[in-house]
Amino acid sequence: MSKNQILMESGTNELEIVEFGVGKNKFGINVMKVKEILNPALVVAVPHAHPYIEGIMELRGEVLPVINVATALQLPPSIHPEQDKFIVAEFNQQKTVFHVHAVSQIHRISWEQIEKPSDMYQGAESMVLGVIKLGGDMILFLDFEKLLLEINPDSGIKISDVKKMGPRERSEKRIVIAEDSPMLRKLLNDTLQEAGFQTLEFFENGQDALDYLEQTKTDEGDPCSNVQLVITDIEMPQMDGLHLTRRIKENEVLSKLPVILFSSLITDELYHKGMTVGADAQISKPNIDELVSKIDQLIL
Template identity: 70%
Template sequence: MDQRKGILLESGTNELEIVEFSIGKNKFGINVIKVKEIINPVQVIPIPHSHRNIDGIIELRGEVLPVVNVAASLGMQSSENPQQDKFIVTEFNQQKVVFHVHGVSQIHRISWNQIEKPSEMYQGPDTQVIGVIKLQGEMVLLLDFEKMVTEINPDSGISIQKVQKLGKRERSDTRLVVAEDSPLLRKLLHDTLNEAGFSNIEFFENGQEAYGYLESLAQSGCSISQEVQLIITDIEMPQMDGHHLTKKVKEHPQLSAIPIIIFSSLITDDLRHKGKMVGADAQVSKPEIAELVLLIDQYA
């Protein structure tokens, strides 16, 4: 797994690898960069009065980790063959979480532009699906694992309270561009950045839409520095990821001077290297919104 990650980290392309897993007959995916290892189920210790989506806790090499039941999170049936289930051990948002799934099949390497945004017709407000991938005549649904964890533990997400601890702040005229695919996080970022004094924000659902907007500004002949003072981008997004967006902006003669902050659950030592490689000015791990605000002050 680590060797495969290393190959991806050096690629510099708009690509990712996903681990395909199943819940019942449905196929789902998780970014391989989030995955530490995949193990057979071990003894789970139930925790009284815990969240309904938590199976309990396990001990793995001296660490006590929570086990999230993905089927329960998705409102689906329990496994018919629990002895064949798998535990996916993950790390993101500066925490380790185990996801209980019904089976793991294979790893696919794909481009972000193969991932389609879910249609609003079937995407309700509580959906966990952030992308649809067509593979070998089947559909694999990419899930929002950050949302799963935040629904269980709201304190693990972005909160206005973290910004309020910075104290009273003046209103800012700074113009921001934000690329973030999660509707939940776009709303949270809107509210927290407004609380921090930033109200001139253009939100985009993926890197491709954000780049299209920036490129249209460059082609219009306007002063880029007056229209956009800073870009904030997630990494995982359909169509174009944040690393590819950063690379394209930094290679564009009229856009390259705009500071870019990568704000992602995937900020690790290895991914900081990749962010630096494509020219990011700063990188912050979700949900450290207060640190993001201080960096906006610094770079904008």
């Protein structure tokens, strides 16, 4: 796949997903996370590794962990392992190989097409961020960050990183946060509270956050007297963080609100996307101490 073909204009509220199969189930991963797709290669087993870790492999001088997605989702093993595929992904500042059973095609969709999963999903419930209906099929949009966090809890957002910054008092500062992952909303709430920010408004997607901002106005019509800053993930159903940022910066009333993109997709290769839509800062998860420092710079 050519990166020139799959990197689209920023802020359109569209994305491209790689559809892959595990057993009879169809799943999707954001193309922006995918570096390349390989045929199965030699995997070396690692003693006492996490059950999801199939082993490690070497790719052009790098040693990368290989995660068996079927095992992680409690699905049956491949019937034809010789036909399986390895998806090499990069996010959260690390590269990982995902072992899947098939890779079929790329779909270009709108974030509005991704529906919130119902409580009926059980086996893969905690790993599913959304459901995409395409041509009579249902593609499950997986939470790969949650998967990595289950394997290595130390790789996530840690309150200890904020405690090192010392006592703080920032309770008068109201921050709006758009993040679709319930796990990450809780982690952000706990860590930002520890950092002294007591007035936090959380939303599951960019559309809900934008609606709130447009309705939050003082008598002078200035929402910035009530909200001082916006933190947003990029990957979210209904409206993604890039489109949310563009809408804020193009709104005459909201445009002076600082916006921080806090996402696993902040890489050197993708940094230009946030710049294009006018983000005031871009910070890669899980660097919570860097996020807190940037908040201080922008609103204190």
